[in-house]
Amino acid sequence: MSSAPHLHDASTRADLVDWGAQPDAISGTSHSSGRLVHKGPGNRPEIGIWVCTxxxxxxxxxxxxxxxxxxxxxxxxxxxxxxxxxxxxxAVLFPAGWAGECTVHETLRNTYYLTDREAET
Incomplete structure (x- = not known):
């Protein structure tokens, strides 16, 4: 445990965990892997590295x-x-409730921060 959770080499890190096939596929078989930097109580917030084919x-x-x-x-x-x-x-901020489709043309790598704020109902 660190007072400031961190990962070195986030842009090139190779020791990723298999997160499986991307759900709700329309075409192709995108596969995800990644590494968590931090998960708070109840998985909120969640910060990490995500790679998708x-x-x-x-x-x-x-x-x-x-x-x-x-x-x-x-x-x-x-x-x-x-x-x-x-x-x-x-860099993109997808607001809570954003919906649509993603087409990955070339394997993606990002760092992400999934906040606590949910979509308003």
Whole structure:
């Protein structure tokens, strides 16, 4: 345990944990792996590294999620039709409740922060 949870070499770290196939696949077989930096009580907040191979799937973001993409290429398309092109260096805040599809064109790597804030009902 550290007073400041951290991982070295987050952009290139190779000792990732297999997180399985990406759920809600539309095409392809995207596979995820990653490494946690921190999980709070009840898994809130959650901070880590996420890597995902090519494919396309539906997604719904449960809580505000900040992502900083350091490798790969993808397209996120909201249910309203907005398109977000992802390339290395892209930073995105997906608000709680954001829904749409993700198409990974080249294996993605990001660092993420899944906050406590849920979508308002």
């Amino acid at each position: 090519p494919g396309r799937w539906r997604l719904a973001i449960p809580r505000d999620e900040f992502c900083h993409f350091v490798a790969g290429r993808a397209t996120y398309r909201s249910v309203a039709g907005e398109v977000i092109e992802i390339t290395p260096g892209t």
